[in-house]
Amino acid sequence: MPVEFVAASKLPTKHGLFDISVFQDPESGQEHIALSIGLVVDPSVAPSDAAISTSIPTLVRLHSECLTGDAFGSLRCDCGPQLNSTLALLAKKGRGALLYLRQEGRGIGLPNKIRAYALQDQGHDTLDANLMLxxxxxxxxxxxxxxxxxxLNVQKVNLITNNPAKIEALVALGLDVVERTPLHVGENPHNAAYIETKQKRMRHIKA
Known part of the structure; x- marks a missing residue:
């Protein structure tokens, strides 16, 4: 069963004022969040009444939850900088959305993510660590x-990503991804091998 809209409100942040909309899977109870700016946040508004949301591509980022990076500032990944850079960009442009998806550790969950970290400490890369588990x-x-x-009445997407799999996933769902905006931030000595693995083995785009 698809997620359903639950509630929306305003959310002032260090980057600017966003609309926060919460969605929930009625069966599992899992929640996902949309932080948006300059878009119509009203389920009663038809797309035809929100021309600005449908006529030009909307900046969108699909950001998977990363507790260690987003909340604790971990340097093992680039997730925290990607989150903050996206919100700063959306606030600057005045229009777009970040979808915060509760899929910790590329969907394997926090406990398994930390188990994978332990294997990475032994010299295995981020992909092999998952497979070994x-x-x-x-x-x-x-x-x-x-x-x-x-x-959010988004029809045309300018996807903020380095990951072609995300583009392919949205296209497979019937969404119109017409542009891609790269996002290269947060690289440091602690995550250099992690980023290299994503580029060499997981098809992430360098430029």
Whole structure:
């Protein structure tokens, strides 16, 4: 069953004032969040009444939850800087959305993510660590994004990503991804091998 809209409010942040909309899977109870700016946040507004949301591409980032990077400032990944850089960009442009998807550790969950970290400490890369635990390299799904973007009346997407798999996932859902904006931030000596693995083994785009 797809996620359903639950509630919306204003959220002042260090980057600017955003609309926060919460969606929930009625069966699992899992929640996902849309932080948006300059978009219509009203389920009663038809797309035809929100021409600005549908006529030009909307900046969108699909950001998977990363407690260690987003909240604790971990240097093992580039997630925290990607989150903050995206919100800063959306605030600067005055229009767009960040979909915060509760899929910790590329969908394997926090406990398994830390188990994978322990294997990385032994010299295994981020992909092999997952596989050694009997887990997929990337267990994320993106079907909830269709509901969330429809709610925001987003028709054409300018996706903020280095990951072609995210573009392919949205296109497979019938969404119109017409542009891509790269996001290269947060690189440091602690995550250099992690980023290199994503580029060499997981098809992430360097430029």
């Amino acid at each position: 009997g887990l997929p390299a990337d267990a994320r799904t993106y079907e909830m994004c269709q509901v969330m973007l429809n709610f």
